[in-house]
Amino acid sequence: VSIAALPSVVCTLLPPAIRAFRSSFPGIDVQIRDAPQDRATELLEDGIVDLAIVGHPASLGAFAFDPVTSDRMHLVCHRQHSLATRESVTWADLAGHDFIAISPASSVRRLTDAGFVHGNLSIEPRYEVDQIPSAAALAAAGLGITA
The missing domain is CATH 3.40.190.290 (D-Maltodextrin-Binding Protein; domain 2)
Structure with missing residues (x-):
């Protein structure tokens, strides 16, 4: 599984989530790409990553957006x-x-x-x-x- 995520997400939310995922699914490799919003969505659009964790994009194109958290x-x-x-x-x-x-x-x-x-x-x-x-x-x- 390949994930592109905002650097702030990689530094905070992603490590415990990946730890839990790897514990439940030890045979699945997880690759992480920290990238700004536009680059993360480009990686998704180009098929380089399987999912992107970003802020709500201005346009979704062919992708769905599901909110997972909010911040102030x-x-x-x-x-x-x-x-x-x-x-x-x-x-x-x-x-x-x-x-x-x-x-x-x-x-x-x-x-x-x-x-x-x-x-x-x-x-x-x-x-x-x-x-x-x-x-x-x-x-x-x-x-x-x-x-």
Whole structure:
């Protein structure tokens, strides 16, 4: 069985699921490809993987999409940031702060862009990185905020 999955899924949800699967089906090999949303769906479309674990795609093509979990967006900022002590924040609260964006190829970027549209905001990222840990490191260094 070959699986393409978002890196965040590979780091969190997939290891215990694969451990349980291998325990129940020890004779079946499992291959994992960590990939951003678009690449994971390309691997599925090209028949390279058997399934893809991604965010809800904009179009399904010939494939079915079954939700398996949901997640919430969280503000990531330096402990001394003015938003750090708030119980919750809205997208509008992010206006005026340097924003660290994930690259447009990421499913996270689609969610943050949609959040800004929903909040009627036009945000120009101060920084743009490819990986979530990179955005978190920049935020922890006080260089901006991210989600």
